[in-house]
Amino acid sequence: THARVWLNYRDLGLYVLKEGFDQPFLKRHFGDATGNFYDGGFVQDIDVDLEKDSGNGPDDHRDLRALQAACLEPDPEKRWPAIEERLDVDAFVSFMALELMTAHWDGYTPNKNNYRIYFAPPKGKARFLPHGMDQMFGDPGFPILEYFEPMVASAVMHNPEWRKRYRERVAELLPLFEPKRLHDKLDTVLARLQPIITAMGEEPANAHADRVRELKERIAAREPNLREQLQNGDPTPLEFDGDKPIELADWFPAQETDDTKVEEVEIDGQKRYSIQVGDSGQCVASWRRKVLLAKGRYRLETRMRTEAVEPREDEQGTGVGLRISGGKRDNKLTGDSDWQTVSHEFEVLEDVRDVILVAELRATRGRVWIEPVARLFRIEVP
Incomplete structure (x- = not known):
């Protein structure tokens, strides 16, 4: 109430x-x-x-x-x-x-x-x-x-x-989402509340009326959208052309340590992703990309460069590397390294699976730069 x-x-x-x-x-x-x-x-x-x-x-x-x-x-x-x-x-x-x-x-x-x-x-x-x-x-x-x-x-x-x-x-x-049905319920509540809202003053009453009108408009638009989504069917996984890779851009940042610096930077006129350990000396942060994949085995590749990375020992992995969310990795970069290719292989056992790709830094000191476009290969089809 x-x-x-x-x-x-x-x-x-x-x-x-x-x-x-x-x-x-x-x-x-x-x-x-x-x-x-x-x-x-x-x-x-x-x-x-x-x-x-x-x-x-x-x-x-x-x-x-x-x-x-x-x-x-x-x-x-x-x-x-x-x-x-x-x-x-x-x-x-x-x-x-x-x-x-x-x-x-x-x-x-x-x-x-x-x-x-x-x-x-x-x-x-x-x-x-x-x-x-x-x-x-x-x-x-x-x-x-x-x-x-x-x-x-x-x-x-x-x-x-x-x-x-x-x-x-x-x-x-x-x-249950038929607009008239929900609008009638709103009108019933509004009729009960109207004397209280009116007593609160003209401005609150007008503002409340506007919010109710906007809500009714969104409810009216929701039901046909739900029908349309059901008719359109499920999302489809990425389609690979033989052994050709798919390029993956538009990664998003994620971090577990507050003072880690995760940002896009420009080096020699080119965009790069960057992760840098903060003053706390503890860094667990990453750049991520969601992909919908069919059953099979895959290899993810991108190029990375490190500076003074002192690794933090974690169950998922250590230092700089690639993995998928929920998984572990053996690949790692530490210390100082020039640009080099890092790769990670993984398998999708389900018919379709939404996979989160992770390019991460787990360290107590240092910085990593990551090329913003990775390549994903499907290396084995069941």
Whole structure:
């Protein structure tokens, strides 16, 4: 519902008042409130130690770690049953469908944000709950068929059977997005709120009316866009012409250490990507590129130059190198090196997989420059 809030005689305006995720809520919806209940935090995936809000289970995050391990299992034949053992897949398919259909861009599926996880007894399978849904229906063209990056969403969307189930669920839910139906619901709420908003003054009332009108326009545009996306079908993987490579530009930066300097620079009139260790002496940062690939074996190549790189020992790799997200690498550059080609081979075992290519620096000192156009070869076709 809604509430107009005053604090110390100061009018703070109109707010949404919602039920909290507490023991009565869990008991009512799941029949048992003793399972571990986690807060997803701010833009965090399940690979971090999420805060446990409640639950009688152990505090060692073993349930989260088991779900994480299942999602990251490299062999699809082992991955799917491991996920089914730890996740309510059908409920998660509905969760994804509603997040994406409502264009909730700041939710778990697209942005690993604004979510809770409940490991519901007796089976202990994970159930995802949406939270902080204040960004819905912002973009009428928001995609619903992409392979999104968050760990659980990515794993589920890469299973052909579950992806088919997801498309079917979107089609089943589509009638709920009929514009007149949603507009009527908005009008009902607006009629209830109108006396309160009017009492707040002419300016707030006019502003609220404008926001409602804009929301109705976006809702009206969303339903036909959803139909169009369903009709257009799934994204298609890159097509290779024999053994010829595909050139990949337009990489995006990512960093885990705050004071690392990740930027585009110009050297001798040519654009280069750069990563430089900051004053903290700890650097984990990269330039990344998403590609949709069919089953097969691939080789990624680009040229890199290093200056005074002192490597940091990490499980994924050390110093400067190439890998794919979620994977490890053996290639590395350290110290000072002139421009040279670095390569990394990897295999896609699924029929189609969204792969994030990573050119990274893991170091305590130094800098790397990276050519902004890499080359990807398909070296083996099943």
